[in-house]
Amino acid sequence: MDVSKKKILNGYHVVFLVQNIMVGMGLLSMNNSLSPLGYSQWWVPILFGVIANLTIIPMIWLNLQYKDDDLFDIHEKLLGKWMGKSLNFILLLYAIILFSAVIDSYLELIQISILPERSINGHLIFFILITVFIVKGGIKSLARFCILTFFLTGWMAYFLRWGMESGEIRHLLPLFNFTGKEFLEATKSGYNSIVGYELIMFFFPYIRKPEKAFKHSSIGIWLTVFFYLMVGIVGVMYFTEWQLEHILFPVLKLFQAVDLSFVERIDKIGITLWVFLILTTAGAYLWVAKKGLDSLRNKNSQYHIYAVAILTYVVINLPISQIIRKTFYERTFYFSYGFILWPILLCLVHLVRRRKMR
Amino acid sequence: MTVSRFIIAISILLVLSGCTTKQGLQPSLENLGLISVAGFDYIDNDNMRMTVIMPQPALEAEKHTQVITVNTDMLHKGLVDISSRADKTVSLKQLRVVLFSEEFARQGQMKEMVEYLFKDADVRSSVFVAIVKESAEEMLRMEYPDKQNTSSYINNLFQQRQYTFFSPFTTIHEFVYDETDPIRDTIAPYVELKDEVIHIEGLAMFSNGKMETTFSKHEGKIIQILRGREKLSVFALTLDDEGNEKVALEFVKSKAKVKTENINSPKVILNLKFEGTLSEYEGDKDLANKKDIKNLEKEVSKKIEKEIRNLLEKCKELEIEPIGMFETLRMRYKGDWTTDLTKELLEKAEFEINVETNLTSIGALK
């Protein structure tokens, strides 16, 4: 079986894994979270792409030093057993919280716009179940699912045509009409739409050609940036600044502009098809959580997936008010910014240790 | 294990899908009162009169449209009231057209209402907005015996057609867009009930969320051209003041370029190009003669130029900017552009209009 083999991910698997983990709820609200920049926001995805590409270098370099280890093992090797284990525990919590954050925010959107009469519980169970099914096949099953997801959802970019036609291309200028403060604000809230590529540190040991991983993950990142850029441009063309600021999910409004003779409200189809993108993202975090539990308990067991899934179900159903939950998730997303920079520190630790060894 | 899991999944599916339909949580299509057109009339600053029509598909029913009117101060409260009078669950999922009475629009409540609809997840953003001259309720209560039902009649009326390009057919997205765009002001079609038929009479012009005035159909045409509409079906002009020389162009392609220079003493340069077939001509020029055609082209250009200038001067006077002339200035402007800035520029603006007309063929005329 595939699970038992160690090196199982081909180049294209890496490309689509990176790409699909990145795209999730973030894209739906990207125009909105970048709205402090006004019309000048459309090129920001490129900047984010550059940042992502730069921050992935230390990650891959670190992983290349420990070819058969994921981040959990690296922590234990670099920082000692206790330190490493406790850090891994935090990482595990992080993965579980992000897993539930991704699901929760998507299902909330579903509840608002598609199934207002329904409680979240029913589809939550099915959603988690399907994520578990996907992850049960291991990282390769997830990667395959990512490939299909890309082709199933990528064509939706065509729906941007209508927005583009009725939009105003002159909105794209001026390029730098914002202050530094606005820029920081937008980056803070907008960068989480591109977060997700850091998970390469966990599936790196499964990659068949580690030396080419950088190239492949970069392709994945820029594929994402390409889609983000398209949405960014069309969003800026189609909306005014006020609309960008006040519409929570601009992509859905862009889908509403689609004018087809046989079906209307493409946004409904769009949101439901989005479930694939959410499944890949959520699946990746579930997989990481499973790996974390594996390394904490020094035992490789499929039951860890079920444990994490049940835990998540409980977390989402905890009687905490929506606002507290939201802020909590938001904080976790800020934590992920730190997590992206964390490998740089680890690289330094690694260098120091190596010098000492000599 | 797989089998047992499979059986469990299937049975859950069966039980759940069966349950929901029985409990009737989710009313299916025939139990929904799908509002297709809603109308708002003005009572006072807090209250409004809301009229909705719902298509009634039952073949046996005598009337195919259900009309309900309520007085309310909020949209959703109104919907609840309507639900209590209808035999079905009322929903906005199929809303197609929203009508506002002129008074309602002039009082400035319309902007709020449209924004509210725009944010509602059930309402599509392509719902048409129109201003009714007198009462929206009357228009919806009116019976149109030669039409299948009022809903489809009104819905079809606002679909883009070949000869109604003068009307903007504003959707709620476009309304909110124009309203929140500091560069330009909002326009919406203006309709009137005449002889038991709905006429599209012209354009309603908005400024700061309030309806200010109306423009005629012909002015509407020019505004559409200046807003960048490229294909016009028919364009008719009277060349001299007495009305002796008339021209009608068909299949007109227009190209309008609006450039603005210098923010301190703004000069708006409008370059327009027309290309079309001459379909009707009344006058004493010889159309076989090339020179005469050249002359005719020049005269047409001149006439259009004059009309555009008149319109722009009128806008300047009314302090309404429906076109968005200063977009090119905004492209180079640092900082936040405000509505006041637009108004200020409009006041100072000078216009340079260049029109070029090209008659590609004179059609079947000789």
Added chain:
Amino acid sequence: MKIWKRARQVVEKSKEKPSPPSHQKEPAPVSLDSLKKDLTDIDDAVFKEYQTKDGLVTVIYLSSLIEPVLLHKIIILPLVNDKGEVMNSFDAIDGWNKQKLLMAIVNGDTVIFNHKKQQYLLAHTFSPPERSITSSENEATVLGPQDSFTESLKANLSLIKRRVHQTGLKSKDYTIGQETNTKISIMYIEHLVNDENLKRIKERIQQLDFTGYVDIVILKQLLEDNPYSPFPQYGATSRPDAAVNSLLDGRIVVAMENSQTVMICPSSFLEMFNSPEDYYNRWTTATLLRILRFAGFFITIMLTPTYISALSYHPGILPFELLIMTMESRSRVPFPPVIEVLFIELIIEVLKEAGSRMPSKVGQTIGIVGGIVIGTAAVQAGIVSNTLIVLVAVSALLSFLMPSYLMSNASRFVRYIFILAAGLFGLLGQMLALAWLLNHLLNLTSLGTPYMTPVIPRSWSDMFDSVIRFPLTYVQKRTGMSRAKREKKPTK
């Protein structure tokens, strides 16, 4: 899957055959009487004695498996007109092995016992009534060869071997089945087939322990990687040209006595939508048809569920005219859409089932009753809406587009999952069900190879012969699915 294997092993152990008594201990060949005793109550077992030059001989056979003319010609006449050499023309058979002797008789061979020499001889006389080779009914094509496999293994082998003239084409025989002792033949081209695949299929067949095989479809289900899946994981065909095509691609073809289809393994999801006629048609037509079949699969599982979603959850997605029309047709229906759809879908299933089991004349009547009486009357009575009748009819038609009958059954089964999911969560339910379906398909394997090739690419050249069939010059390479030893098909 592991559990399946484990279960199989347990069954195997518990049923282990007692080892046959070794013949060495017996002093003499099996006596005629003991044979007679084993064949009592088989009334067509014949023991006939003839006096020949070599002394008395007894001829033993089952008359139902042997044509009398043949028996007369090759055994009785030579024996009676014996010229002294006749006994040498028969094969010798181990006289101590009673089991073997009985097997030979049961297989339709004739056993001759020479009383003087106490010696058993064997003549191959198996000649059961056979039907002649006819054109394929289930996989009929306009173009291409019209012959199809019959129930005789020998005939089937000849149909294949007459198309491939080389020694590389191997056919290895096995006898399987505790009770039926059915003969199967594994065919492959030695220098093309992937050894791992071949090893796997042989191992699996040897591990099997099943009572009886009436048709190859049973063997197929037992050999599959995931027996719980609704999808068939090996190809099946009754057309020799399709079988040869797979052989040339490096696949393994398994044929069985008494079954008129052969099994092709490994086989992919996309190949279930391919018909051998695709290669006889021009590539444009073939592509068009393949797209139609492939899209047909997804439309047939999505069409009626979408009706449910649109009517019960998202009336907003209907354009205005369609809405009015649907509302009109729904206005008298007293059931919620899910029940309505399930009702009419089940009626279609019933009609299909009734029509296919009845003799053809009655079948026509059922078609009329179903189509006209139930369809029209149900709509007029207001039990179902006429929009739905159209949709259900279309999706039923689409489900028969697939050349593989098992695949079309699978699509009909999967549709019910989608219907229930749509009744549960509308479009979201449909998409979740689609996610489940795709994930299930992605994780399926056929003889260890991913079922979803070329979506999971084994080799990029597979793309030339997937949903779009490129001109044949592009389809030279063997598919990645079969992992053939030689990738390129020889051009000359």
